[in-house]
Amino acid sequence: MALPRDASIVLLTGAGISAESGLRTFRDADGLWENHRVEDVATPEAFHRNPALVYRFYNERRRSLPGVQPNAAHRALARLEREWPGDLLLVTQNVDDLHDRAGSRNLVHMHGELLKGRCLACRRVLDWPGDLDADSRCPACRRGQVRPHIVWFGEVPLEMERIYRALERCALFAAVGTSGHVYPAAGFVEAAAPGARTVELNLEPSRVADAFQEHRAGRATDLVPAFVD
Numbered sequence: 001m002a003l004p005r006d007a008s009i010v011l012l013t014g015a016g017i018s019a020e021s022g023l024r025t026f027r028d029a030d031g032l033w034e035n036h037r038v039e040d041v042a043t044p045e046a047f048h049r050n051p052a053l054v055y056r057f058y059n060e061r062r063r064s065l066p067g068v069q070p071n072a073a074h075r076a077l078a079r080l081e082r083e084w085p086g087d088l089l090l091v092t093q094n095v096d097d098l099h100d101r102a103g104s105r106n107l108v109h110m111h112g113e114l115l116k117g118r119c120l121a122c123r124r125v126l127d128w129p130g131d132l133d134a135d136s137r138c139p140a141c142r143r144g145q146v147r148p149h150i151v152w153f154g155e156v157p158l159e160m161e162r163i164y165r166a167l168e169r170c171a172l173f174a175a176v177g178t179s180g181h182v183y184p185a186a187g188f189v190e191a192a193a194p195g196a197r198t199v200e201l202n203l204e205p206s207r208v209a210d211a212f213q214e215h216r217a218g219r220a221t222d223l224v225p226a227f228v229d
């Protein structure tokens with residue numbers, strides 16, 4: 001990595017980094033699930049209107065996690081964090097646990113996590129590896145219904161202050177496997193420190209490719225280990 005050894009790095013990942021582990025991306029099959037547009041299922045309105053559909057959507061995806069493994073791209077980013085002497089923050093839009101299982105620790109799941117729930121009464125975030133449904137109750141306050149700990153469309157992503165603070169001072173911003181459809185993540189490249197090196201590693205140019213100085217086209221498991229070395 002050709003950077004001063006005290007430089008700070010911000011990495012952003014999207015569904016494309018988990019594709020080679022076998023997890024579907026959102027743009028696969030035009031972002032459809034059971035013939036619903038994901039944008040129509042991943043919303044507070046959908047949860048209010050048809051909670052069983054939304055619970056099922058996340059239960060199915062949560063159940064697929066034990067059957068998939070982190071890939072060489074996840075592992076390369078975890079190795080970079082271990083070896084990099086400067087600050088490094090990995091921001092993922094993904095709600096899977098593959099970065100966690102690969103060993104990344106300075107990690108923000110800005111859109112939440114499949115393996116967690118959130119109590120609608122006391123608002124605690126709860127580890128929840130099993131299915132969630134309308135009868136799921138918070139073990140802490142013992143009264144609240146539990147929703148998926150997922151940031152839906154129209155909801156505020158998590159740890160935004162921390163993310164923008166890291167972007168403002170980074171010397172390198174690299175995005176891996178994201179189409180640049182969803183904001184505010186798609187706008188992070190514009191929020192990177194003036195003079196920061198910006199690199200997009202993706203199968204195809206994203207919607208915000210023009211905002212990056214450098215582009216590397218290909219699969220994450222080829223691009224990321226080479227980029228990290």
Ligand code: BV8
Nearest residue numbers: 014015016025026027093154177178179182183203219220
């Ligand atoms: C917000 C959890 C305010 C859910 C997700 C109208 C009404 C309300 C809101 C809006 C609106 N219009 C616009 C908005 C904003 C909205 C938005 O951006 N909508 C889009 C659809 C236009 N955003 C929001 O609502 C956000 N909140 O704006 O609050 C605010 C703003 C700033 C500050 C404070 C408050 C909340 C958005 C979060 C939604 N939740 N996830 C779930 O997972 O079920 S988003 C979800 O979709 C994912 O998390 C991910 O972020 C997104 C999918 O994007 P990608 O990860 O990029 O995946 P995709 O499939 O699109 O692309 C994959 C890429 O990988 C492709 O480019 C492909 O080429 C590449 N690839 C594939 N294979 C490989 C590969 N690359 C390398 N190797 C491979 N092997």
